[in-house]
Amino acid sequence: MEVRRDIFQAIADPTRRAILGLLALQAMTPGAIAENFDSTRQTISKHIQILTECQLVKQELKGREIYYHFNPKKMKEVSDWVDQYRKFWDNKLDILETYLAKIQKKK
Amino acid sequence: MEVRRDIFQAIADPTRRAILGLLALQAMTPGAIAENFDSTRQTISKHIQILTECQLVKQELKGREIYYHFNPKKMKEVSDWVDQYRKFWDNKLDILETYLAKIQKKK
DNA sequence: TAGCTAATTAAATAATTTTCTAAAATAAAT
């Protein structure tokens, strides 16, 4: 049995956060990703594997190459978690809700 | 020299996330926090120390007791990081920005 | 002051994570 990989554990590593940053711009192969780091390709491959296990990235097979894509849905889980604390510092959402309520009323 | 504690590393641990959840509701002493977990007080104390090092919580000394407070400012750093990916799934902020631009123009 | 309570610090061990080298798998190219 596989241990379910935790998304917070996945983004704890700075290299993995950097990989996510790259993949958010464009899908890339492990080789191309590895070029941006000092570590070996195997090490980067391992990081990608961890990101894959928690579904922060998705594979697209193309011949012998594998393109990795950023998966926003999964990142939203982090967003949702941090959102519960948003009320402590943010008043923008209040403004938004007021606005949305207003245009809702108009209908 | 102290190694600067990383906030992403701090929230990677589920126990520490749970501690933050408690402290967001109310300031608490280490003893009171520890009652919510199976680990020893020393272990919880260590977790609190890690949260303190990265400033996710702040101390308030009261005699021999220490009240720990949640620090929203630091949590916002996580929020800011995840916000760069928000555009991939959220359109609310677009609506908000349009609205804010509109009321700005009126002035 | 002596004893009690709240909390941290220290030291040791256990567990996990990271990284590397080497080997294997697979597809494309010659």
Add this chain to the structure above:
DNA sequence: ATTTATTTTAGAAAATTATTTAATTAGCTA
């Protein structure tokens, strides 16, 4: 068919993190 390119997997070592027990610090109270 052999070689080359891309990537993953395996195994071991190194580094980091988590947890426990024991010791220490400091405030409170009788």
